[in-house]
Amino acid sequence: MDPGARREDVTATAVRRRLLRAVIDVAPVFGFTVSFAVTHRLAVALALAIAAGAAVCVHRLVRGEPIRRPLAALGLVCVGGVLAARTGQAANFFLPSLVVHCVVSVVTPVLLVLGWPPMGLLVGAVTGERTRWRRCQVRRRAFTKGNLVILAGHLLMLAIQLPLFFSGRTVALGSVDVLGPIALALAALWGWRIYRRAVGTHRCTAHDRPSAEISPCVERAA
Known part of the structure; x- marks a missing residue:
């Protein structure tokens, strides 16, 4: 098998695994949303969210899987919990994730214009190719096209969540946020x-x- 095709198959498998893991990663937000909808008690909802986030980390650790992503999610849960507890506004629990969507929505177009699509950087990190894909103009353009879908996912999340956040509709905001990681994984x-x-x-x-900015490429049958 062609080494490039093998690396791409590995990347496709990684994307599918990300989709499956996204279902588990929403456990903290799901727990917060359901418990707050039932009890309307912020302390109970926060406690359940943090417990669910810790359980996801332990689950990944036991299975020998990377825990950087669930740890980052738990960090966002803790930051959101502090904001919600100090202000007494449950909707502020989702403020960190909104900030992440905003940052991605602002930074991604800049990187695309500069010729550094984040999707290419992620694929390079997964396959070990690093940034050598930039030497091929065809692949660089292809990564840009694929990255536009992911950017659209973040923009869609902002368009839906921001009105809910400013109106203080916590349960509706949480329901959308639960679907966020899954929707973004599908977008990826x-x-x-x-x-x-x-x-x-x-x-x-x-x-x-390696010294060439864009190397010559050839086409051949797959």
Whole structure:
């Protein structure tokens, strides 16, 4: 099998695993939303959210899986919990995730214009290719096209969640936030399919020189 195709298959598998893990990662937000909808007690909802976040970390640790993502999610839960507890406004629990969506929505277009699509950086980190994909203009454009889908996912989340946040509709906000990681994982999978379709049968030459900004590429049958 072609090494490039093998790396791409590994990346596709990683995207699908991310989708499955996203279902588990929503446990803290799900617990907070359900408990607050039932009890309307902020302390109970926060306690359940933190407990669920810790349980996800332990589950990943026992299975020998990376826990950086659940730890980051638990950190957001703790920050949101502090904000909600100090202000007495349950909707502030979701403020950190809104800030993340805002930052991604602002930074991503800048990186796309500069020719550094975050999707390419992530794929390079997963496959060990790092930033060598930038030497191929076809792949760089394909990553940009795929990344637009992910950017659209973040913008859609902001368009839905911001009105709910400013109106203080905590349960509705939480219901949307529960679907957020799953929707973004689906967007990543869709973006990956767009990337593969844009690349098509295009393959870079094996003797690309690291010093070249864009190396010559050839096309051959997959």
